[in-house]
Amino acid sequence: CVLHEERRGEGACAGDEAFVASSGVGCVPALASLQQPGLLDALALAAPGAVDWPEEPVARLAATCSLPEWLAERLVSSLGAEESLSFGEAINTPGPVTLRFNAAAREADPSASRETLAERLAAEEGLRCVSGVLSPHALSATVAATGGPPRSIWAIGAWKDGLFEVQDEGSQLIAAAVEAVPGERVLDLCAGNGGKSLAL
The missing domain is CATH 3.30.70.1170 (Sun protein; domain 3)
Known part of the structure; x- marks a missing residue:
C-alpha cells in the first residue's frame, strides 16, 4: 500500500503499522502533499462524473463498484457487461x-x-x-x-x-x-x- 510505505518513510500519519482502508481518509492530506501537491485542489475542483473510468468491462466493473477483479471477471462472464454493472451498482446501494x-x-x-x-x-x-x-x-x-x-x-x-x-x-x-x-x-x-x- 502506497500510504503504508509513505507513513513508514515520512511519518505522514500516526498509528498502527497495518493500514486500515477506512482510516485512510484522515491521511489523505498528508499523502497528497507528499505525492502530488495539487491533488487536493484538483479533487475539490473535479466535476462529478469527471473520472476517466476504464473502458474494458471487467476493469470498469472492478473500479466503479469496488469489486475484486476475480469477482468482476465472473460477473461479466455470467451476466454480461451491462447487467453486471447494474448488479454491482445495486449491491453497493445501502439497504433500507x-x-x-x-x-x-x-x-x-x-x-x-x-x-x-x-x-x-x-x-x-x-x-x-x-x-x-x-x-x-x-x-x-x-x-x-x-x-x-x-x-x-x-x-x-x-x-x-x-x-x-x-x-x-x-x-x-x-x-x-x-x-x-x-x-x-x-x-x-x-x-x-x-x-x-x-x-x-
Missing part, C-alpha cells in the same frame, strides 16, 4: 433501515402496534415509515429532510421505550420461522447483537 416492532410492548399497552409506532415516529422524529413486505412487524424507515444532521436511531424516544429494534426483514423472518413458545430453549448460533434472540 428496517425496524422490528416489539410485539411484547402490547403487554404494557394493548393498543401498541406497528401502525401506532409508525405514527409516533412520524410525529416525533419526522421519520417516514412504510410497512415491510415480508414480516408482520417490519417497518422500513427513511429520514425526512430536516436540514439538520441525522439523529442516531438509538436516541429516539420510541427505541428507548422498547417499542422497536433495528433488524432487517430476513432476520425477522428467521425468528418467526422458529415458532418458539414460552419455556423452550433456543440456541442462536449466528447471533450478532442479539436481535433474533430478542425477537424470540
Whole structure:
C-alpha cells in the first residue's frame, strides 16, 4: 500500500503499522502533499462524473463498484457487461433501515402496534415509515429532510421505550420461522447483537 510505505518513510500519519482502508481518509492530506501537491485542489475542483473510468468491462466493473477483479471477471462472464454493472451498482446501494416492532410492548399497552409506532415516529422524529413486505412487524424507515444532521436511531424516544429494534426483514423472518413458545430453549448460533434472540 502506497500510504503504508509513505507513513513508514515520512511519518505522514500516526498509528498502527497495518493500514486500515477506512482510516485512510484522515491521511489523505498528508499523502497528497507528499505525492502530488495539487491533488487536493484538483479533487475539490473535479466535476462529478469527471473520472476517466476504464473502458474494458471487467476493469470498469472492478473500479466503479469496488469489486475484486476475480469477482468482476465472473460477473461479466455470467451476466454480461451491462447487467453486471447494474448488479454491482445495486449491491453497493445501502439497504433500507428496517425496524422490528416489539410485539411484547402490547403487554404494557394493548393498543401498541406497528401502525401506532409508525405514527409516533412520524410525529416525533419526522421519520417516514412504510410497512415491510415480508414480516408482520417490519417497518422500513427513511429520514425526512430536516436540514439538520441525522439523529442516531438509538436516541429516539420510541427505541428507548422498547417499542422497536433495528433488524432487517430476513432476520425477522428467521425468528418467526422458529415458532418458539414460552419455556423452550433456543440456541442462536449466528447471533450478532442479539436481535433474533430478542425477537424470540
